[in-house]
Amino acid sequence: MAFLELANLKKSFGQTQVVHDFNMKIEKGEFISFLGPSGCGKTTVLRMIAGFETPSAGSIQIGGKEQGNLKPNKRNIGMVFQAYALFPNMSVHDNVAFGLKIAGAQPAEIDSRVKEMLSLIKLDHLSDRYPYQLSGGQQQRVALARALAVKPQVLLLDEPLSALDAKIRVSLREEIRAIQQKLGITTVFVTHDQEEALSISDRIVVMNGGRADQIGTPFEIYNTPATRFVASFVGTLNIIEAKVVDPAVNRIQIGDQGVTLKQSIAAFKAGDTVSLALRPEAGSLSDTLPSDTALTGEVVSAHFLGSVIRTRMNVGGNVISFDMFNSPGVKPPATGETVTLRFMAADLLVIRD
Amino acid sequence: MKTSRLGAWIAIAIGAIYFILPLIATIEFSLRMRRGVYSFDAYASVFSEPQFRETFGYSMLMALLTIVFGMLLVVPTAYWVRLRLPQIRPVVEFITLLPLVIPAIVIVFGYLRMYNSSSIVPLTGTTTGTNILLMFSYITLSLPYMYRAVDTAMRAIDVRTLTEAAESLGASWTTIMFKCIFPNVMSGVLSGAFITLAIVMGEFTMAALLNRPAFGPYLQLVGANRAYEPSALAVIAFSITWLSMGLLQLVSRFHRAAPAKS
Numbered sequence: 254m255a256f257l258e259l260a261n262l263k264k265s266f267g268q269t270q271v272v273h274d275f276n277m278k279i280e281k282g283e284f285i286s287f288l289g290p291s292g293c294g295k296t297t298v299l300r301m302i303a304g305f306e307t308p309s310a311g312s313i314q315i316g317g318k319e320q321g322n323l324k325p326n327k328r329n330i331g332m333v334f335q336a337y338a339l340f341p342n343m344s345v346h347d348n349v350a351f352g353l354k355i356a357g358a359q360p361a362e363i364d365s366r367v368k369e370m371l372s373l374i375k376l377d378h379l380s381d382r383y384p385y386q387l388s389g390g391q392q393q394r395v396a397l398a399r400a401l402a403v404k405p406q407v408l409l410l411d412e413p414l415s416a417l418d419a420k421i422r423v424s425l426r427e428e429i430r431a432i433q434q435k436l437g438i439t440t441v442f443v444t445h446d447q448e449e450a451l452s453i454s455d456r457i458v459v460m461n462g463g464r465a466d467q468i469g470t471p472f473e474i475y476n477t478p479a480t481r482f483v484a485s486f487v488g489t490l491n492i493i494e495a496k497v498v499d500p501a502v503n504r505i506q507i508g509d510q511g512v513t514l515k516q517s518i519a520a521f522k523a524g525d526t527v528s529l530a531l532r533p534e535a536g537s538l539s540d541t542l543p544s545d546t547a548l549t550g551e552v553v554s555a556h557f558l559g560s561v562i563r564t565r566m567n568v569g570g571n572v573i574s575f576d577m578f579n580s581p582g583v584k585p586p587a588t589g590e591t592v593t594l595r596f597m598a599a600d601l602l603v604i605r606d
Numbered sequence: 607m608k609t610s611r612l613g614a615w616i617a618i619a620i621g622a623i624y625f626i627l628p629l630i631a632t633i634e635f636s637l638r639m640r641r642g643v644y645s646f647d648a649y650a651s652v653f654s655e656p657q658f659r660e661t662f663g664y665s666m667l668m669a670l671l672t673i674v675f676g677m678l679l680v681v682p683t684a685y686w687v688r689l690r691l692p693q694i695r696p697v698v699e700f701i702t703l704l705p706l707v708i709p710a711i712v713i714v715f716g717y718l719r720m721y722n723s724s725s726i727v728p729l730t731g732t733t734t735g736t737n738i739l740l741m742f743s744y745i746t747l748s749l750p751y752m753y754r755a756v757d758t759a760m761r762a763i764d765v766r767t768l769t770e771a772a773e774s775l776g777a778s779w780t781t782i783m784f785k786c787i788f789p790n791v792m793s794g795v796l797s798g799a800f801i802t803l804a805i806v807m808g809e810f811t812m813a814a815l816l817n818r819p820a821f822g823p824y825l826q827l828v829g830a831n832r833a834y835e836p837s838a839l840a841v842i843a844f845s846i847t848w849l850s851m852g853l854l855q856l857v858s859r860f861h862r863a864a865p866a867k868s
Contacts, residue, residue, distance in 0.1 A: 304773075325773040332771065338768055341763065356776055396771075
């Protein structure tokens with residue numbers, strides 16, 4: 254049985270339904286990211302787990318216990334907010350000790366736990382400082398220590414890195430993942446940043462319009478996106494419109510060039526239009542790399558991006574981008590030049606809307 | 607450019623003379639009780655008056671009670687409106703502004719009609735009841751200032767997120783209110799408190815019509831019957847107001863000196 258189970262979760266605000274039949278089972282110690290654009294319902298699901306929003310329907314169980322009737326202060330859930338939410342009138346020590354005092358812990362126990370938490374986030378030397386004396390990154394680490402101090406059964410992170418600058422974001426996300434793995438705490442992380450989600454999650458839930466479009470490991474989400482939305486939201490992807498020629502042998506046509514897919518298209522009829530996805534890094538102009546499929550087209554543009562050259566080519570009305578590593582000995586293709594893009598047919602994925 | 611600056615300085619000088627000259631005259635007059643020399647005799651006379659001590663003490667106590675009960679009403683109200691009922695904020699703001707547009711005499715006559723000794727709530731039937739009624743009258747009078755001061759302080763902190771953070775750590779409503787919200791809106795609470803103190807110490811209409819021994823009616827009484835003491839009392843009253851305003855500035859400056867980093 255899963256540790257955290259969300260079943261048929263729905264949420265409406267007035268006439269607007271923002272979460273539709275959300276189902277998920279999360280194992281103990283798992284790190285799950287809810288990924289999606291603003292307004293997709295990811296924060297609403299998180300807030301329902303925390304108890305700050307009441308589901309319109311469905312159930313939330315933690316360790317087999319229904320949480321629906323429990324108030325937020327009875328759920329034993331740690332939460333870290335985007336805006337840090339440290340108590341401005343309390344020192345770092347008192348902020349971390351807050352939950353322990355409420356739980357009625359003894360002063361000696363509180364002190365030792367606060368020290369342990371501050372050493373975990375490497376801020377033990379700042380225990381007497383006040384929030385306004387800390388940088389954003391330090392404040393967020395204190396917020397993390399405060400949430401973890403009470404030994405919550407689930408840790409919820411609501412876009413905790415969004416207010417930080419890029420460099421601190423990367424170091425803090427690695428720190429969060431390391432602490433999560435060390436403590437083995439079940440964690441749900443909300444983000445709209447695909448790189449964050451891909452880099453630290455055990456599994457990702459890609460949300461769109463209040464629904465989970467796809468749930469999978471970062472590898473699965475990136476390499477085999479289930480829907481057009483997932484494909485376009487996670488990473489850069491070429492969407493190619495092709496015509497089905499013979500569904501029995503998975504034969505399609507892109508412009509006037511025929512391609513045989515590895516994936517079945519038996520559900521389509523001859524003449525149907527099918528959407529295909531191809532990652533920019535899957536193709537190459539080189540004929541020395543392994544490939545079983547080729548498309549010829551005219552170069553629209555070639556952009557030098559330092560380590561890579563991103564080239565856009567037109568194949569039967571579809572503009573396909575592909576990346577090549579920069580090599581001083583190889584000239585980038587010129588605009589208007591006819592080139593042949595080679596790739597493995599298995600990399601060409603059929604996606605549903 | 608230079609002409610306009612000169613004009614501005616002249617305007618400031620005229621304004622300053624208009625305000626400061628009567629004040630200097632009052633202070634100077636309050637020191638002339640002894641013939642031919644300046645002395646503090648008028649102040650000594652005022653301070654030795656038992657009625658001064660009684661009325662001053664009474665008004666100070668009323669101010670303190672007004673501040674305590676006013677804040678117990680205003681802080682949770684402002685908090686609740688911000689957290690749960692933001693849509694009714696304009697209505698609450700309008701209600702809190704009413705004491706500014708309804709004259710104090712109208713309010714107190716309304717109270718006397720509602721709470722007289724033959725009404726359902728006969729507050730004016732006893733001295734304690736009348737004192738309670740006067741305190742609530744003062745709360746009404748100071749409501750526009752108190753509410754705004756507290757609401758502005760709440761705007762400076764993220765009330766909703768702080769509440770949710772405290773809730774997720776297991777805090778109850780009373781803990782959230784007294785450990786997380788009150789201490790962080792203390793600058794607003796103190797600002798409201800000092801304004802309330804200044805209002806209560808000088809208020810005449812309500813105390814006079816409810817027949818309570820407050821400082822305002824005493825000021826009026828002395829002013830009608832003595833020569834030098836009213837000037838000394840006016841200076842004392844001004845000093846209390848200025849002290850309150852000075853403390854208000856100090857508190858708000860102290861609060862500004864410690865902004866939260868992002």
